[in-house]
Amino acid sequence: MSTPMALISKAGRVARPRIARAGSPAASSAFEWGVVAAGGWLMTGLYLDGWAHQHFQVETFFTAWHAVLYSGMAAAAALFGFTALSNHFSGYAWRRSLPLGYGLSLLAVLGFALAGGLDMAWHATFGFERSFAALISPPHLLLAGCGLIAAGGPLRSAWNRGKSVAGWPAIFAAIYLLSVITFFSQFVHPFNDPYALDVGPAGTVYAAEALGEISIVFQSAVLQSVVFLVLRRLQLPPGSLLLLLTINGFAMSAMKDHYRFALVGLLAGVVGEILLFSLRPTASRPSSLRVFGFAWPVALYALYFGAVGTLGGTWWSVPLWTGSIFLAGVAGLLASYCFFSPGVREHAPDPQ
Structure with a gap:
């Protein structure tokens, strides 16, 4: 590959490049x-x-x-x-x-x-x-x-x-995608404002319950949407979900010093790896996609409320916090239908 410096003529002028290659250079x-x-x-x-x-x-x-x-x-x-x-x-x-x-x-x-x-x-x-x-x-x-x-x-x-398989640079790009979205939606992120612990900046009991519920459902949909966006074209390599939630979970929990939730992200990442290995969700395995879409957010927010319990417990009623875990799974399930419509086969090949 010629460098710009190599194309400077003796007269000090830059030589005009000749367009001789078709297509685009490889990355x-x-x-x-x-x-x-x-x-x-x-x-x-x-x-x-x-x-x-x-x-x-x-x-x-x-x-x-x-x-x-x-x-x-x-x-x-x-x-x-x-x-x-x-x-x-x-x-x-x-x-x-x-x-x-x-x-x-x-x-x-x-x-x-x-x-x-x-x-x-x-x-x-x-x-x-x-x-x-x-x-x-x-x-x-x-x-x-x-x-x-x-x-x-x-x-x-x-x-x-x-x-067929996403390289690690692509996985990091997906992590950055998730992290930008979670940063700019931090006002409805349960790692940033854990309304299940206290009313916090919501100000009233009703607002804290509503915002807490919305934050769990919304962030479940965002997380699974990013994952399904990759799965539409590519397979996820082992360790990718663990890295995704470990990095994003630490980043979100650190902004208001809720570091215990960083451990939730790590553990949920481990669960995600187990689900990915056992279910092998792909477009040609729609049932596995649906189960994965529902199960991973459920595991994440079950672990989340477990962490809340170690911090003194939640003031939410049992129907509210258990229903929140269930609705997190529903949000992930709906995301799977948005990215993988019934009867549609996408480009990502099956694992061999």
Whole structure:
């Protein structure tokens, strides 16, 4: 592969590249793990910023947490930009200079930079939001969307390559997808606000019961939707569900120091691995998909209420907390029907 430096003429002018290669370049292992590293850097900055907002009163745009967040995106931009430039000077057209699935990632990092400037102007105009408003302000939602698209490159690439088993870069992309969604829906996440323990920020008994119930059902649907999104095209390698819930569970529980729920994520990940191994859910095994869709959220929130019990027990009535566990399974079951309609065969092959 020719490098941009090698194409500078003796006169100091850059030689014009000749477009001689069809298609798109292959995604090397080093490149994909570089994207994973940049995505992890970005996610670390995102959750550090969330943790800081939960523990301190932030009154400036220029914080250490923002520095981690934006430097992570800068690292991603540098990786995509240099790779595109190198491939272009190796004979690929600009619009095909990144591996399949990564063109959107480059556009997303550019959008992230624009959204960052908008965010700074927004704060200068309207001040710094508090609580729920900080999550749903338009610049923050734009940043979330761009970050999600940028970090999702390995998953899109795996889909395009048509592999049977998801590689680990694709699994990390799925973890980042889940983590962006859970971060921006933290106001309805039981690891962040455990309303089964106390009324908390809900303020009233009715609100705490309603928000607690909604959070369990909503997050069950989100979790299973991310998993089924991967399963539509790819098989999950052993250990992927354990990694998914361990990382996401720790990140969500750490923001308000509910670290016991991180252990819930780890144990539920182990249960997910057992279910994945025993049921082998695929599009050609719809019954296994339905059982998995129902059983995994049930196990997760049974463990969750077990942890609540070790923290002093729940004030919820028995019908409420047991019904919440059941409805978590119903949400996962419905997600399976959304991604795998009856009678439809998807692309993911059966395990051999």
